[in-house]
Amino acid sequence: MKYWILLFSLVVFSTAAEAKWYEAQSDNFVIYADDSEKDVRRFAEMLEQYHASMEFITGRKLDKPSPSNRVTIFAVGSKRDIRKLSGSKSTTIAGFYIPRAGGSKAFVQDIRLKSGYPDFSTVVLLHEYAHHFLISSSRYAMPRWMSEGAAEFFAAATFNRDGSVLIGRPAQHRAGELAYAKDVSIYELLDRNLYEKNKGRKYDSFYGRSWLLYHYLQFEPTRKGQLTAYWKRVVEGETSTDAAQEAFGDLDQLGKDLDRYLKQRRMMTFNLKPDWLTVGEVSIRELSEGEADIMPLRMRSQRGVTREEALELLPDVQKVAKQYPNDPAVLTVLAEAEVDAGNNAAAIAAANAAIALDPKQRNAYVQKGYALFREAIDAEDPDSAYKAAMAPFSALNALENDHPLPLIYYYRSFVARGKEPPEQARHALERAAELAPFDHGLWVNVGAMQAAEGKIALAKESLSPVAANPHGGRTASRAEALIAALQNATEGEPFRARSRPKFKVTQQDGREE
Structure with missing residues (x-):
């Protein structure tokens, strides 16, 4: 499931002239769109209806994700804008999705909606969210035909104005x-x-x-x-x-x-009545002037950039940040851009400034933690350095107990020093994977850890859904190779592969360290 670059566009609503940027928050989604407040709200409600429909039909009730573990959707603009943002030369790419622990992002076209059978772009978005839902609700891998058939089945949906939903058309x-x-x-x-x-x-x-x-x-x-x-x-x-x-x-x-x-x-088709579906509230807020101005740069940063791209992007971010020195959201984007460019001290300073203005800027804690972990690599006193590096992640954990990144980095703080992670840290990594079952790279790390503990059967169970993913790329290949190596391993005996998978953690923008 490497990056999951997907060829899809999204549900599209009519765009009001000179629309403002809005943020819609619901139980399972966060949406940013330069559109009318009414249409952004309707879009969020529709996606929540879809989620509820899948729960109703499958009988699988998902726990409400922690705020940072929701799917964040950016409405980018035209198909040309999507292609430029993706860095792809393909004329067919219309959006892409990156599923990662604590930072799943979807980049889509402007949102539109039509009555009756949905636009194909809408169908494909719903197809991909069906995969997200099904992976999140079961650790058993479906055969490929069943996985794709189920996603197609749910994606052929219609959302009626009376609140009813047709599934399986x-x-x-x-x-x-x-x-x-x-x-x-x-x-x-x-x-x-x-x-x-x-x-x-x-x-x-x-x-x-x-x-x-x-x-x-x-x-x-x-x-x-x-x-x-x-x-x-x-x-x-x-x-x-x-x-x-x-x-x-x-x-x-x-x-x-x-x-x-x-x-x-x-x-036949399922016709789900409104009172059958439990849908939470949708909250809407207009972005500040600074947030709106920096949004195009934020999207470029969070889609994932190379070092060269980061260095090219940074001056533009710094320019906007100088215009809005007291906007914590802008300073958080600056912190991320500085991290991408390799400027650890500047990233920490920007993150500290954002947190001072707004202690709830979750991504500011994350970026500060990334920078401190980098600095700890060459520290003269690694124990003290990694303790300091864990501080922002610990603060984030206090703010959002089920955020997976503090759990991942707690485990990583031992691995990075060459120390055997204690039982509490191993449980933390497993818990992070439970919170983000869609992050297959994380599950490979969990499987390797479990194999090293001698939990061979459990390791195979953790790795099997990853290996079975037909779109998994190198991540699926790593899982397959590890499963093959475990065939002759003895339950209860620590397994050390000759080329044991290097611990990787994928940051919120899809970059691996």
Whole structure:
């Protein structure tokens, strides 16, 4: 799940002339948009309705995330603005999402909304949040077809003005794919390796067929309970194909049934009434003049920058900060820009100034902690230096008890000194991963730690969902390699791989240290 650069745009509302920047906060989201207050509020309400709909249908109730562990969404502007911010030359990229402990960010186009079946850009956003929700609500990895089929199933949603939500509508955005793209057989759908072996360069119907199978198993009366039985077998260790044969029966017949199902003129849909969905309050505030002026620079910084990009960005941030020396939000952005540029002392000074003006500036504590940890690397007295480096994270922990970064850095304060982390620090790292199940890089670190403790079975359990992620890139490869190395390990005996994964922590902007 490396950075998860995704090709999506977002729900779009009509943009009022000369709209101001607003921040919308809800239980699961923080949204920044240069739009009307009314539309930003409606956007936040819609996303919360979607979250509640997923809880209702799946029966999975998620704990309310700590404030910093919510998904933060920035409405960037046009498709061209998104492409420029992403640094991609692709003409199709319309947004990207970075899931990280204490700092998940989505960068999207201006927000729009239309009645009826949603715009495709909306569908893709909802698809990705479905992944986020499903990963957060279960540590068992779904087979790829099931993961993508479920995300497509939930993403085909409609939000009515009376507060009702339609979930599981026929996936109109996959109609062309199902009609004209290269077909994917039921065997290829169920067997990831077989699919990869036979996959050509042409676009195929994998996503469409995944949606079709998931939708069919959800609503077909004669197949009731089969999807649950199938997943249970997979979780217990059976291959996807073996589990499917046991749960679904004749797979050739299943393929024929799917073809007939696709040709039906009508399909069932969940129509969720407003009183079935529990949705919290949405609060709105207009950003200060300084926050609004620095927002474009903040977005560039938090999308992740190289050292060269940081040095180029810093003078612009410093210029705005000089105009608003008493705005704590602006000073916090300055602290982050200084950290990115490698100016530790300046970052600490900016963070201290922000905290003095507003002790609730959480990111100021984070940036100060980053800078102090860097300074501790070359300190003559490492114990004292790392103790000082933990101070801002401890203050952040007092402010927000379930913020994952203080837990991660507590563990890291021992690893960085070459010391064996005590039991309390090991539990802290595990707790951070529980709070941020979507951060797969963090779970690799947890799995490596557990293996070193001799908890082989637990390490494999921690690593399996990461290894199974088809979009996991190098992180998934690291998990797969570690699982392979653990096959001959003995439960109860500390495991030390020849090339043990180096402890990495990914900062809020996606940069790894």
